[in-house]
Amino acid sequence: MTVLTTPGAAPAPADERLARTHPLVRLLRRPEIGALVAALAIFVYFSVATSAFLSPAGAATWLYSASLFGIMAVAVALLMIGGEFDLSAGAMTGTTGLLVGAFTTQWGMNLWLAMLLALLIALTVGAFNGFLVVKTGIPSFIVTLGTFFILQGLNLAGTKLVTGQVAIQGMTLVPGFDAGKVIFGSTIPVAGLNLKVSVFWWLGITAVASWILLRTRYGNWIFAIGGQLQSAVQTGVPVKRTRIGLFMGTAAAGWLVGMLSLFDVATVQATTGIGQEFIYIICAVVGGCLLTGGYGSAIGAALGALIYGMILQGIVFAQWDNNWLKAFLGGMLLLAVLVNLSVRRQAGVRS
Amino acid sequence: MSAATTVPILQVHGIGKVYGSVIALSDVSTSVGAGEVLCVLGDNGAGKSTLLKILAGVHPHSSGELLLDGQTEHFTGPRQALDAGIATVYQDLAIVGLMPVWRNFFLGAELSAGFGPFSRLRVAEMRAITLEQLGRMGIDLRDVDQPIGTLSGGERQSVAIARAIYFGARVVILDEPTSALGVKQAGVVLRYVAQARDHGLGVVFVTHNPHHAYPVGDRFLVLNRGASLGEFDKTGIRIDELTRLMAGGAELDSLARELERG
Numbered sequence: 004m005t006v007l008t009t010p011g012a013a014p015a016p017a018d019e020r021l022a023r024t025h026p027l028v029r030l031l032r033r034p035e036i037g038a039l040v041a042a043l044a045i046f047v048y049f050s051v052a053t054s055a056f057l058s059p060a061g062a063a064t065w066l067y068s069a070s071l072f073g074i075m076a077v078a079v080a081l082l083m084i085g086g087e088f089d090l091s092a093g094a095m096t097g098t099t100g101l102l103v104g105a106f107t108t109q110w111g112m113n114l115w116l117a118m119l120l121a122l123l124i125a126l127t128v129g130a131f132n133g134f135l136v137v138k139t140g141i142p143s144f145i146v147t148l149g150t151f152f153i154l155q156g157l158n159l160a161g162t163k164l165v166t167g168q169v170a171i172q173g174m175t176l177v178p179g180f181d182a183g184k185v186i187f188g189s190t191i192p193v194a195g196l197n198l199k200v201s202v203f204w205w206l207g208i209t210a211v212a213s214w215i216l217l218r219t220r221y222g223n224w225i226f227a228i229g230g231q232l233q234s235a236v237q238t239g240v241p242v243k244r245t246r247i248g249l250f251m252g253t254a255a256a257g258w259l260v261g262m263l264s265l266f267d268v269a270t271v272q273a274t275t276g277i278g279q280e281f282i283y284i285i286c287a288v289v290g291g292c293l294l295t296g297g298y299g300s301a302i303g304a305a306l307g308a309l310i311y312g313m314i315l316q317g318i319v320f321a322q323w324d325n326n327w328l329k330a331f332l333g334g335m336l337l338l339a340v341l342v343n344l345s346v347r348r349q350a351g352v353r354s
Numbered sequence: 355m356s357a358a359t360t361v362p363i364l365q366v367h368g369i370g371k372v373y374g375s376v377i378a379l380s381d382v383s384t385s386v387g388a389g390e391v392l393c394v395l396g397d398n399g400a401g402k403s404t405l406l407k408i409l410a411g412v413h414p415h416s417s418g419e420l421l422l423d424g425q426t427e428h429f430t431g432p433r434q435a436l437d438a439g440i441a442t443v444y445q446d447l448a449i450v451g452l453m454p455v456w457r458n459f460f461l462g463a464e465l466s467a468g469f470g471p472f473s474r475l476r477v478a479e480m481r482a483i484t485l486e487q488l489g490r491m492g493i494d495l496r497d498v499d500q501p502i503g504t505l506s507g508g509e510r511q512s513v514a515i516a517r518a519i520y521f522g523a524r525v526v527i528l529d530e531p532t533s534a535l536g537v538k539q540a541g542v543v544l545r546y547v548a549q550a551r552d553h554g555l556g557v558v559f560v561t562h563n564p565h566h567a568y569p570v571g572d573r574f575l576v577l578n579r580g581a582s583l584g585e586f587d588k589t590g591i592r593i594d595e596l597t598r599l600m601a602g603g604a605e606l607d608s609l610a611r612e613l614e615r616g
Contacts, residue, residue, distance in 0.1 A: 218474045220464040220466055223461060226450065226453055227450045227461055231451065234448040239433040239462040240461065297452050
């Protein structure tokens, strides 16, 4: 039996039963459109309501906040499209920074070696999360909740044990710190804005993640695994490898954010990243990811983080009580979930 | 094709499967060749699914022999069976409802260009092939970009069959393809089964409905409680006999008496 091939794939002929979808309507069906509209609205609001928001220093501040959350949110979005959660992602940003700090300031290890070692440890933890989920079928919510508490405990207890304090300081004295700062902690002036380098990491990672999702086989596999795991297995998708890879992806993103904050301030608090794991998930959901998996976008997650960054700093500029942030966040999450639900209904998936 | 008619593509001899202490299937022999439709019939729990899973490479058999082109074979996974040209269309069709038709069509066997991590999907080509292949099966689709979940049951079934044929299947195993469908949709699917047969494929049609099996089947393997009740040529059995055999013959007669109004 021969494979029937199509030489020179002809363009699909127009079909009279297919109502021409207006490009605008097609755009409105994208998962990230809700986040885009919300981001614009919030941007306009704070620009009008506060004078600091649009100032070069102000804009650089909220872009920096958004970038750190954005890198994590994009990695978490990929994992969520694959149908899983990672609650250890926030603590991982602390763990990796603390590891590099301890290795270099306490034991005099070479900075680059310490960073590589921290990355390997992060990837191992990610692989462990993935392996446990894939092998046992225990929900990732529980598995990573366990890893989250383990990392949180290790971060605090380990830091106290090694330094006697709850933070690691003195990174600036480590040989090679200045070179590392160029890659992870520098400031690049663009059109009058002094942008932190993390903003470019954020944009780069969002672009790569979008490419992976929409234009590579891995992307197809991620959508399939999250959408219908059994179908992915039956069609021969390397399900285990892909899922473990996604957990390693969030761990690697945790390492990157850990490095970005380490080189930015040269100190690491033992509590870094704790409590942020849900913010990444919220950013991804606001950006159009379904909590049930199988649907979402990396650009959406990046926009979700942009919204969070703008609100986080906008509230400060507007001199409101900072506690409004949480209420705002919760309301936005519910709104996003409702919008996503209607999107899925509109896709008209018959059971 | 002349050699293929003498040596069946897929054959099992005295095959059996034990799950722990449960004997799900024992001592079943049958075969399917090119351009042939083998119907596997049986009531719930007869062992149809177990036989299907062995043929599809999902579960290894515990006893007996599986022959591929006359050679002994022991599948270690679905991928191996797929590579050997044994494609299975499961009841759930192995599709992902939220994904576009073309992404579903190529799921697990995506066309890509470039090397390793930098390879990219050949999107336009996959769209065009999907449209063309579905057209060949007589499925006239409006838009290959619509989520596959928006298609009707019969259309989804047909997409799954078309996919199996395109990817070089020599044997297509269909798991209850008509059970969830209405009368008209079931007829549509039976037409695709006949079309697959006419393309020279071997078809294994697993069903509990003799009325769907009889019109397209060449041979009928009837299972009951994990064992074979025999294999019949179409010339050797009438549809009412087939139905009676499936329902357990004598049991049905006694039931009929019981239900009669005294």
